[in-house]
Amino acid sequence: MPKPADATILAWARLVRAHAAAMGHVQAALKAAGLPPLEWYDVLLELEREGPLRPRDLQARLLLAQYNLSRLLDRMAEAGLVTRGPCEEDGRGQVVAISEEGRALRRRAWPVYSRAIQDAVGAKLSEAQAAHLAELLGRLTR
Amino acid sequence: MPKPADATILAWARLVRAHAAAMGHVQAALKAAGLPPLEWYDVLLELEREGPLRPRDLQARLLLAQYNLSRLLDRMAEAGLVTRGPCEEDGRGQVVAISEEGRALRRRAWPVYSRAIQDAVGAKLSEAQAAHLAELLGRLTR
DNA sequence: TCATTCTCGATGCAGTTGCATCGAAAAGCC
């Protein structure tokens, strides 16, 4: 069935638009607070939750391109937010861990970030609507 | 109310993820067909629907940054897809119009694009769900 | 074991984006 229904096309268009609007708001809020971009936060959160990880695992979890992540980790390591160590069971690989500064930055960023999410999403929907939206969006990655 | 509800945060996270997945699929499909990226299509469609427009109107409609659009139009003009003309009622401005090649490219791109939308969105949802999703997403930009 | 193939992460290079700012024209104000 190659022809998408009108509702499908509308959903796509609004997905793009809603994402652009919400993401723009969030990134602007982070920048206004002197914080690094969202992907830095994502990396820090993932490392904090899951413990030290190898780049390829981060890559898979965060849907980042390999070369992109490689250089992102360069910048974050240079900023002292993560550390790279050798990988025991694979000589090619490495293990990336969050540093204490990394944890501190993530904690500092969360109020700004959560506030922006509230403005961009929470304020526009009832809680039930948000839950329903999450449910429908979840189907798109399954 | 600065604290977002859990449902809000989940909706945000899934919005980001669903967008990344769907957009990735669509852009990959366009590239695989030798077509230019999605924003080119958006510009062409907007110009086809609305007729010649000034850059700042395109900017507002497509949520593009000003400098970004300026250079995008450079590339598209160089590729012969749009033409820039002087603006009658504003000496600073210009009027951008789609060319015949531009129309042809848009027509050629649509089957690939719509197919990708169907794969990324339509195939994952019933029509009613798609309509509901569109409705909820629409609230985020209002 | 040794050769082939595959995976991991880095990197040179070209293209794109973001930021700040510019020049020109318009709009607002006295």
Add this chain to the structure above:
DNA sequence: GGCTTTTCGATGCAACTGCATCGAGAATGA
């Protein structure tokens, strides 16, 4: 009218991304 402020679109420069490819190590398989 003259002056200031605002808007429009372009652009220099630095940062980032995408692509192709590389080197090193691991896995496969005879």
